[in-house]
Amino acid sequence: ASPARELRDFVAGLRRDWAAVKAGLTLPYSSGAVEGNVNRIKMIKRIMYGRANPDLLRIRVLHGY
Structure with missing residues (x-):
């Protein structure tokens, strides 16, 4: 509901790949x-x-x- 289009686009991208976001925040390993x-x-x-x-x-x- 933000008036900033960039923020809305960012959130939409997070929602599209929610499984990857959740895995990145919860799994103990990373590709850093x-x-x-x-x-x-x-x-x-x-x-x-x-x-x-x-x-x-x-x-x-x-x-x-």
């Missing part, structure tokens, strides 16, 4: 570590865009440089 690694790899790719070949990207991702 995986999401953190994905974020780190994307950051490295953004930094290296146009500067190096895929071999160097692979080395940086695997060795954490």
